[in-house]
Amino acid sequence: MAEMRERGKRMSALAVAVAVTLLAGCGGGSSGGDDDGGTPGGVAASFTSSGTSAATGLVRLSGGSASGDTLTVAVVVNGPTTDADVYSYAFDVVLEDTTIARFVGGSAVAGTALTPDAGQGLQVLAEQIGDRVVVGVTKTGGGAGDDLANGTAEVVRLSFKVLKAGQSAVYLAGAPGGSGPSALDSDGQAVGAISFDLADAYLVGR
Numbered sequence: 001m002a003e004m005r006e007r008g009k010r011m012s013a014l015a016v017a018v019a020v021t022l023l024a025g026c027g028g029g030s031s032g033g034d035d036d037g038g039t040p041g042g043v044a045a046s047f048t049s050s051g052t053s054a055a056t057g058l059v060r061l062s063g064g065s066a067s068g069d070t071l072t073v074a075v076v077v078n079g080p081t082t083d084a085d086v087y088s089y090a091f092d093v094v095l096e097d098t099t100i101a102r103f104v105g106g107s108a109v110a111g112t113a114l115t116p117d118a119g120q121g122l123q124v125l126a127e128q129i130g131d132r133v134v135v136g137v138t139k140t141g142g143g144a145g146d147d148l149a150n151g152t153a154e155v156v157r158l159s160f161k162v163l164k165a166g167q168s169a170v171y172l173a174g175a176p177g178g179s180g181p182s183a184l185d186s187d188g189q190a191v192g193a194i195s196f197d198l199a200d201a202y203l204v205g206r
Contacts, residue, residue, distance in 0.1 A: 043069040045071040045205055049061065052199050057079075058194075058196070069205070071161075072160075073157070073159075074156075074157050076111075085145040085191070086114065086191055087184055088114070090135070091172050091182065092173045093158065096168050098131050100167060100205060102128060108156055109124065123138055124137045137155055162205035167204045
């Protein structure tokens, strides 16, 4: 429960930071606008997966679409699961080399892994803090969580700008000092049927 409270504090602070950014009408810090650094003449971005095979209940990074130096990466999960009360996901995406790539602020889009019922909403928060993109995707409004149908569902899509030629490892992790990335039920307890691929994938610039 202490780790859950700490994660809650981090997400609350993140919500304030996102709100301030929106009110200011511009990005800031390490997740700011598209004119930060980069190689003159442009870079072609691509994604290399961790090589971990899809498995039931496994959350992993998956390749998305690329446009020039900007790459969209999907965080996906495979069903079906035996747990019918998945309410939220909380994890960090760690960038090994922030001189190679950075998160594009405001680019996070929730997928269909969580589907709000009547009276519920869906909220996604993502902010780069140092070499970590702190991510939270949650249903709101109380009530029950979801099960996972057979197949692959997106938890969230995140965009990254590749600044120059080279590659940066990127991987899923928990909060520093915490117990690891988590899928949580409507009571805030970890869902044991869901695990995370912690192996390195790569953001590549050419």
